[in-house]
Amino acid sequence: MDQSPIKQGKSNVFNAARLSVAPMMDWTDRHCRYLHRLMSRRALLYTEMVTAPALVQGGALHLLRFNEAEHPVALQLGGSDPQELALAAKMAADEGYDEVNLNVGCPSDRVQSGCFGAVLMERPQLVADCVAAMQDKCDVEVTVKCRIGVDDQIPEDVLPDFLQKVSAKGVNRFAIHARKAWLQGLSPKENRDIPPLNYDLVLQMKKDFSHLHISVNGGIDSLDQAESFLAQGLDGVMIGRAAYHTPSAILLEADRRIFGDSRQTTPEAVVYAMLPYIEQHLSEGGKLHQITRHMLGLFAGQSGARAWRRHLSENAHRADAGPEVVEAALGHVTFAKAVQ
Template sequence: MISTEGGTPRPVFAVAPMIDWTDRHCRYFHRQLTGRALLYTEMVVADAVIHGDRERLLGFDPAEHPVALQLGGSDPQKLAEAVRIAGAFGYDEINLNVGCPSDRVQSGAFGACLMREPALVGECLAAMVEASATPVTVKCRIGVDEQDPEEALDRLADAAVAAGVRAIWVHARKAWLQGLSPKENRTIPPLDYDRVRRLKQRLPDVFVGLNGGLATLTDAVEELGPVDGVMMGRGAYQTPDELIGVDSTIYGEAAGNGFDYAALIATMAAYAERHIANGGRLAQVTRHMTGLFTGRSGARRWRQILSEKATRPGAGPELLFEAFEAVDLSAGEGAAANRAVQAA
């Protein structure tokens, strides 16, 4: 989880796990925008891993590395079994969800509900650590409902550390399990970055990452320093261009002479062609790409073409080229880039 160069801890930038969004096609797309960001799967329930279609649930393209699997559950034995099964797939990290407030996780007594049961979280994490050859981490909230965030987060973090976990991602909001919808829980409870910073001060030898409210790469960079890592969710998904600067801004790689959108479109068209050949549909890939080019001339037409045409029977990867033709990249890049795509 924590990368080091010359013995010095390096910051981590991650794209958050998001149900119905960060599937394998989304992650493959995001990987074309950043080679270094840590990408998370959607939350996968331990029972589904044990009893379901494992390749569909856990399979991913090798290009996605580094990639982390997020598991949901509250039974230590089932979570351990899910970790052992996932081990064959080669994930770089296994993460336990202790932050999702959806009705689904509440009915299953896991996710954010587990903030109330730090001892059980410790048992779950200890079982996962024992079963895993790769790092186990946890993602949590600062508290739920009427909990005191000072006490609730410390108790959860202490249980995680005692279980052998060395990295904690914190969504810097409470989750209100009574009275707010999952959507409202992403925006209404106030952000408390200071609480996450205090956790890092208290646990200097543990990786502490910050999640919540980071809409742009600039927002993320501003929060690095007091914490070890930053995690973007909807900002990264809805405006994926934000990911283009991650490798240079966060990881110090050379910025180059501008991003090659033509190569991106060609790569994604080839990926979509393989997916369709294996029985998939174009829209399963392109639905994650509609936010690309936000703020540029032609972005609306790009979205319109992908949204309306990609769902039609027989839609093929050539639709990506058609949609890209509508985009006018700045500084005269559009025409040259489009010509390069057509020649690809």
Template sequence: MSATEQQEKQGNSLELRKKSRYEASLRLSVAPMMDWTDRHCRYFHRLLSPHARLYTEMVTSAALVRGGQLRLLEHSQQEHPVVLQLGGSEPQELAAAARHGANAGYDEINLNVGCPSDRVQSGRFGACLMREPALVGDCVKAMRDAVDVPVTVKCRIGVDDQDGYADLQHFTETMLEAGVGVLVVHARKAWLKGLSPKENREVPPLDYARVYRLKREFPALTVVINGGIATVEAVQAHLAEVDGVMLGRAAYHDPYLLAQLEHALYGAPLPTRESVLRRLQPYVEAELARGTALKHITRHLLGLYQGEPGARGFRRRLSEGAHRPGAGWALIEQALAPARVAA
């Protein structure tokens, strides 16, 4: 076998492994969360769960295409499988943004049709697009034509006066016609006027049954459920009805939940919290060497000992010390001390 043939074989093998990881990640994912799921957060979450599908914060197509802010696509190879979530409503601009994402190596491009914030609405994207399924379909088609990686959609079960199942059914039919194979559904309606984004995560009632019905009526569609899911038992119960579960703030505030889910869903050994931090040390030191301030990393670690003895001391030492000039790995060692004593 020639050197070229060996390289091709190795390349094909790598692509197959990457595809296998991507497919396995379907069952568990961590939601895109603005100001939270940055590259440092994703690297940390990957240590806790080798299988989970991770999402970026939402990046607007305008920022990439008109603003040229390609730095927003930065990520580590260790994060894969990782999804770029885009926000926008102009098909050709989204297609160009999707190309940037695919060229940067993202495994999937996801279109945000679920965010209810005023800022997003003013840009005519996010949850308000649920009123315009044909436009969303055009956006998806343009993106699919532009890239070879999967293009998916994250939506709500409805917005404002869309109180029945029929609107969600029509939206889903339009997505299928556009070629969407995976639909992530936040099982709450969004109120676009009168509720803040935080209230939109809490006030509209959850309607898991509507998402289950969607899966039953569109069995060929891969349906991932999102919203208010916070325990291993809840994830397992949802997986009996749909194809995948997406966790949001529960995974951020109690990140060890990801390790527990990795153990429950994929049979992986359950690591100790301290061992996870030990594996993070080379990343922290490499980032410090390139000029990253420790506080940008440690803010994602604060919930690691959530509910455990010593958790308050762990959080306090990191919160009080990470912003100080020269703060480094030694601070994390100090933060571990209360947890070790409590254990």
């Protein structure tokens, strides 16, 4: 199975953004991204959000670690201090990331207290200052992921103003989560579901800012939806939870349907391709469950999926757990398909 990544220049990263896997805290770590890359050679992958203070003040360089096979891969940064973000962006570029993305969408309490994330929707000029400083310091593309507004803001008013001010500083690519964020009264989890989706506004922004590359995010759970948005003129689609929980339904078909790439693989082949990676991780002192927790949804909707999940969940945490646990779990799937 040839899963070598596509060599990326700026234009290819731009093309990869036709379909991307959203940055998700506690989920899209380097092990998750390696798995996803085995499933799609083309889709753009994002890290979890990394705060600029953690890198610049805390020296947490381990947060930048990634496998070369992950390309094209983008680092998402959180912060609101232009100079600190600029230094963090340079660190990301020096590390080899293909893109640096500024988080203007996360609604968590921790993000609000640090004056970054979705609260920055109220401070478009500060965001503009941040991206300008970042671009001055790094030689890879700087992008922005945002909401359509927060709290009592009127999205139809604030989103065009936000895009105008930030794009004036040279940002050409935006991923827009088509929901407001309610910073008061809703939890981060509720903010992913309760505020209504306004896809029409995102589509209108593409018409009004035709020169910008605009991706839509939020509530998208199928490639059918992704293809529909692309057909309506959007430049990209960013999928989050569906790509994580049902990766085979999203990523195994993505290269063919979204990018016109005929190469394709199977969940079983992906499992076998993960085994050397698992062995390497264990040899470095890692634990099996740090990887297999991202693999639970590989067979979602298929025969044997429940037995696969159960076996990994019950055995991957053992101190001596190794690749044989994964192979045994795969045996449950193979058996279920054989007796189908």
